[in-house]
Amino acid sequence: MKYLLIDTSTNALIIMLYDNQVKLDEHIRFGKQDHQAHIVPMIEHVLHAHNLKVQDLSGIIVGVGPGSYTGLRVGVMTAKMLSYATGVKLYKVSSLVFLSSGYQQKALIWHDARNDQGFSATIEKGIILDEEKVRHLDELSDEEKEMLILLSPDTIKLDGRVVIDKKEEVEDIFSLIPNYLRQTEAEKNLDKNRSHS
Template structure:
C-alpha cells in the first residue's frame, strides 16, 4: 500500500509516505510560508522513493483546525492531486494527525488570545471531537500537550487506521472551528453579531 499524508495546520509542514512496510515522515519548520513548499516536499519525497503520483493508493489530509491559510493549502493540494490523478482521498483531524504518536492525549493547537483548538483521543480514536476551548478548560485535562515543532509526534499507521473517506472531493472543506480575525473585525465594524 502506498499512502501519502499531508498536514499544514501549524508552522510545521508534515509530509509522510507509507510505502508498503516503509514509513517516511518529512517535516519543514516554516514561518507562515508552508504554501510555497508543500508541493515541492511531496515531489521530493515521491521521487526519493521512485513512486509516481498516480501509483498512490490514497492521500490523507489533515483538515484542521489550526492555521486558516495552512488548512486551506493542505486541503486544496490534496483535493487537486486526488481529483487530477483519480486517487482515493481521506481526511483526519489535524489534532489527531499531529499527535498520533501519543497513546492517550488531549492535543491542542494555540488559537490565540487564550484559546485553543483541542481534541482528546486514544490511539487516534477521538473521544471529544475537535473543540475551541479556553486555556482554563484545556488545563482540566490532565494529559494535554500543546502541539509545536518539539511536541508533534506522527504515527502513519494510526493516521491511516483513523482517517475517513471523502465521498465527494469537491465538498471537502477545512475545519476552522471559529471565524477568522478578519471576519470578526468585519462583523464588529458592520454591527453583525
C-alpha cells in the first residue's frame, strides 16, 4: 500500500512517499509562505521518480494543523483536489503528530504562533495525551518546560510509519477544513466590523 504524506503547517513543505512500512522518498523544502508555488511540482517529481501516478496510491495523508493559516490551506486544498480528481482515499492527521513522529519520548510539541504563544500538545509515540491548544509560554509548568520541543528546521523529526498508523479517513472531502485553532487577523477584523455595524 503506497501512501503520499503531505504537511505544510510550518515553513517546511514536506512530501513523503511510503510503500507499506518502507520509505521510498522524502523531500523537505523550507520557504516563507511560498508552498503554493512548489507543492504540486514536488509531488509530481516524487511520483515520477518512482514511476507512479496519483491513481496508483492507496491514500493521501495530509497534516491538517494546527499551524500557519496560509500554509495549511495550501496543503489541505492540494490533498483534497488530488483525492477528488482521482478517487484516491484521503486521510488526515495532526500536524503536531506528523512533525514529531520521529520522537519516541513523551514531549510537549510546540509550533510557534508568535507573541510567545504556540500551538501545542503533549505527544508520546504519535498519541496526543491532552489536547491541541494555543498556549502562552508563561503558562508552562517546570515539568512541561523540560519536555518542550520547539519545532524548527533542526527539530522536526519524521517517521512516516507513525503518520500512517495515526491517520484518520476523511469520509467527506468537501467538509475537511484545516484545524487553525484560532482566528486569523482577517477573521478577527471581520468580527469587529460586524459588531460595530
